[in-house]
Amino acid sequence: xxxxxxxxxxxxxxxxxxxxxxxxxxxxxxxxxxxxxxxxxxxxxxxxxxxxxxxxxxxxxxxxxxxxxxxxxxxxxxxxxxxxxxxxxxxxxxxxxxxxxxxxxxxxxxxxxxxxxxxxxxxxxxxxxxxxxxxxxxxxxxxxxxxxxxxxxxxxxxxxxxxxxxxxxxxxxxxxxxxxxxxxxxxxxxxxxxxxxxxxxxxxxxxxxxxxxxxxxxxxxxxxxxxxxxxxxxxxxxxxxxxxxxxxxxxxxxxxxxxxxxxxxxxxxxxxxxxxxxxxxxxxxxxxxxxxxxxxxxxxxxxxxxxxxxxxx
Amino acid sequence: xxxxxxxxxxxxxxxxxxxxxxxxxxxxxxxxxxxxxxxxxxxxxxxxxxxxxxxxxxxxxxxxxxxxxxxxxxxxxxxxxxxxxxxxxxxxxxxxxxxxxxxxxxxxxxxxxxxxxxxxxxxxxxxxxxxxxxxxxxxxxxxxxxxxxxxxxxxxxxxxxxxxxxxxxxxxxxxxxxxxxxxxxxxxxxxxxxxxxxxxxxxxxxxxxxxxxxxxxxxxxxxxxxxxxxxxxxxxxxxxxxxxxxxxxxxxxxxxxxxxxxxxxxxxxxxxxxxxxxxxxxxxxxxxxxxxxxxxxxxxxxxxxxxxxxxxxxxxxxxxxxxxxxxxxxxxxxxxxxxxxxxxxxxxxxxxxxxxxxxxxxxxxxxxxxxxxxxxxxxxxxxxxxxxxxxxxxxxxxxxxxxxxxxxxxxx
Numbered sequence: 001x002x003x004x005x006x007x008x009x010x011x012x013x014x015x016x017x018x019x020x021x022x023x024x025x026x027x028x029x030x031x032x033x034x035x036x037x038x039x040x041x042x043x044x045x046x047x048x049x050x051x052x053x054x055x056x057x058x059x060x061x062x063x064x065x066x067x068x069x070x071x072x073x074x075x076x077x078x079x080x081x082x083x084x085x086x087x088x089x090x091x092x093x094x095x096x097x098x099x100x101x102x103x104x105x106x107x108x109x110x111x112x113x114x115x116x117x118x119x120x121x122x123x124x125x126x127x128x129x130x131x132x133x134x135x136x137x138x139x140x141x142x143x144x145x146x147x148x149x150x151x152x153x154x155x156x157x158x159x160x161x162x163x164x165x166x167x168x169x170x171x172x173x174x175x176x177x178x179x180x181x182x183x184x185x186x187x188x189x190x191x192x193x194x195x196x197x198x199x200x201x202x203x204x205x206x207x208x209x210x211x212x213x214x215x216x217x218x219x220x221x222x223x224x225x226x227x228x229x230x231x232x233x234x235x236x237x238x239x240x241x242x243x244x245x246x247x248x249x250x251x252x253x254x255x256x257x258x259x260x261x262x263x264x265x266x267x268x269x270x271x272x273x274x275x276x277x278x279x280x281x282x283x284x285x286x287x288x289x290x291x292x293x294x295x296x297x298x299x300x301x302x303x304x305x306x307x308x309x310x311x312x313x
Numbered sequence: 314x315x316x317x318x319x320x321x322x323x324x325x326x327x328x329x330x331x332x333x334x335x336x337x338x339x340x341x342x343x344x345x346x347x348x349x350x351x352x353x354x355x356x357x358x359x360x361x362x363x364x365x366x367x368x369x370x371x372x373x374x375x376x377x378x379x380x381x382x383x384x385x386x387x388x389x390x391x392x393x394x395x396x397x398x399x400x401x402x403x404x405x406x407x408x409x410x411x412x413x414x415x416x417x418x419x420x421x422x423x424x425x426x427x428x429x430x431x432x433x434x435x436x437x438x439x440x441x442x443x444x445x446x447x448x449x450x451x452x453x454x455x456x457x458x459x460x461x462x463x464x465x466x467x468x469x470x471x472x473x474x475x476x477x478x479x480x481x482x483x484x485x486x487x488x489x490x491x492x493x494x495x496x497x498x499x500x501x502x503x504x505x506x507x508x509x510x511x512x513x514x515x516x517x518x519x520x521x522x523x524x525x526x527x528x529x530x531x532x533x534x535x536x537x538x539x540x541x542x543x544x545x546x547x548x549x550x551x552x553x554x555x556x557x558x559x560x561x562x563x564x565x566x567x568x569x570x571x572x573x574x575x576x577x578x579x580x581x582x583x584x585x586x587x588x589x590x591x592x593x594x595x596x597x598x599x600x601x602x603x604x605x606x607x608x609x610x611x612x613x614x615x616x617x618x619x620x621x622x623x624x625x626x627x628x629x630x631x632x633x634x635x636x637x638x639x640x641x642x643x644x645x646x647x648x649x650x651x652x653x654x655x656x657x658x659x660x661x662x663x664x665x666x667x668x669x670x671x672x673x674x675x676x677x678x679x680x681x682x683x684x685x686x687x688x689x690x691x692x693x694x695x696x697x698x699x700x701x702x703x704x705x706x707x708x709x710x711x712x713x714x715x716x717x718x719x720x721x722x723x724x725x
Contacts, residue, residue: 279435
């Protein structure tokens with residue numbers, strides 16, 4: 001019981017992932033600023049933002065559905081933190097692992113997007129509703145390439161468990177190289193999931209103010225912002241576990257250190273990508289995902305199946 | 314609540330895409346704009362009327378504040394009209410210095426626009442880069458005039474500050490850096506995929522429509538309308554400079570971007586020519602305090618397009634009438650045309666592509682009904698009920714709020 005509570009609240013639960021999420025946000029913002037020739041925020045800026053928001057008043061719009069409106073940030077944060085428990089952090093084994101946890105992680109990572117949709121829709125503000133409709137439209141575009149890409153390495157490893165995949169790729173390290181194309185596609189799809197440039201269409205500031213979050217303020221907004229940070233870390237951890245599973249069998253300390261490096265590497269790649277592009281329109285984003293990313297993801301899947309066949313024979 | 318498939322969303326008066334208060338009321342069907350209503354008038358400052366109350370010299374400073382970005386354009390346009398009425402011969406050196414400041418101002422305005430355009434399509438890196446480089450030209454302007462904006466350089470009969478020989482190499486080195494950076498931006502504009510995707514085919518304005526709707530400046534030139542006051546009706550020193558008028562036949566926002574970066578390169582060329590051929594002589598002639606009766610119309614190619622000032626003098630030290638036609642007034646008509654059946658996502662960049670300056674454009678016109686004796690005056694209760702009715706027609710009912718806060722009671 002005490003260990004379970006420790007796991008949920010301290011490590012790898014809310015406290016660790018909260019702090020790590022803020023660290024990732026800081027690195028993302030600092031790198032983004034440096035690439036833009038700016039100074040960027042000090043290290044405590046994400047924490048300061050969080051404290052400031054928590055101290056502010058929660059305002060629920062009169063027309064909004066108060067229950068859904070206030071519940072959604074909590075659901076979003078819970079969903080992402082739960083997904084985190086199934087990802088191997090310090091070795092080849094995650095805190096909870098079972099055959100099929102990969103699908104569960106992908107499913108749990110869809111929850112925040114659904115909460116953005118519901119929270120925005122029930123805000124009853126025109127900007128939020130357009131943002132909500134956009135985030136659900138975008139979901140259908142990036143989700144398929146992301147799923148296909150993440151499932152391809154699983155097919156090669158012949159397991160649906162992230163922990164077993166890590167074991168497999170650590171004993172066959174060269175096989176990880178076959179999935180590089182998938183890593184690139186998954187990285188771009190993750191930009192869509194995290195709603196970052198060029199796919200920040202649901203919260204395009206110059207068009208629809210803050211999209212889904214237009215009506216959110218105070219603690220509720222703080223929770224949503226925290227959820228976005230955590231989502232970034234969970235997404236990066238998933239990519240690290242699936243596509244960069246190397247060196248996790250050297251013991252807890254080395255494994256955990258490598259895990260941190262890998263996640264921050266993915267976060268840095270995300271920052272670079274969001275620096276060098278302009279925001280696409282929703283129609284361009286969808287046609288890009290279906291025309292190029294989904295077929296490329298299928299090819300990755302096919303390549304993994306062929307390699308598996310050759311290896312077996 | 315409106316039907317989900319048929320939204321009416323207010324872009325403005327306060328909105329992150331807009332730098333000034335104005336309201337674009339947009340009816341959306343899904344992501345498509347079906348109709349749009351532009352409403353200006355949040356920023357009326359009564360400058361034209363205020364000019365009639367002040368002397369010509371005081372007006373110089375007031376006119377300069379019509380626009381924060383193209384302040385020199387308005388000041389020069391006004392002073393040219395006054396000098397024409399007074400029959401003043403401005404020295405060559407003063408003409409050259411005016412042209413120098415005008416071109417430096419164009420450089421700073423176009424770099425600013427490039428950054429704003431980047432921000433509107435979510436490309437903040439471009440904003441940060443261009444605004445950093447823009448500091449170079451701002452520093453040059455501060456060195457020459459003492460101010461980063463609102464230079465206060467013009468006076469009736471010439472300019473107020475001379476360009477010294479020590480300043481020339483500093484300007485040239487700043488221009489060299491800017492030219493190199495602009496070449497890099499041209500490369501970005503032509504090679505960056507997402508930027509081109511977002512700008513090509515957006516805000517299409519055909520050549521005929523541009524002529525028909527009276528577009529001016531880079532907006533018109535990007536629709537292959539070969540029109541530039543600097544060449545067609547040369548003022549200041551433009552008659553003696555060699556430069557190309559940049560036009561483009563893309564007819565869209567992408568074309569407008571290419572025209573503006575192309576004009577930047579021409580401006581660098583012109584600044585070099587001016588500094589090389591800067592004639593000797595006085596920088597100002599003495600102007601009379603009272604301007605003889607007469608009228609004049611002055612045209613000027615501001616960074617945003619043709620600026621027109623009309624001045625009527627009545628022989629006193631104050632003008633009888635000053636009329637300013639800012640370039641945005643000519644261009645604002647084309648925005649609604651360009652946005653028809655386009656995506657909501659294109660709205661910010663299409664509005665930004667004309668490089669709008671709404672506070673320069675706001676004018677008040679009072680329309681009085683003929684034969685109506687009460688026209689012009691309205692009692693407070695009538696005005697109050699009129700405003701409530703007006704908003705009710707727009708679909709906004711304040712009756713509930715009024716009851717809540719007892720506004721009616723407070724008025725009695």
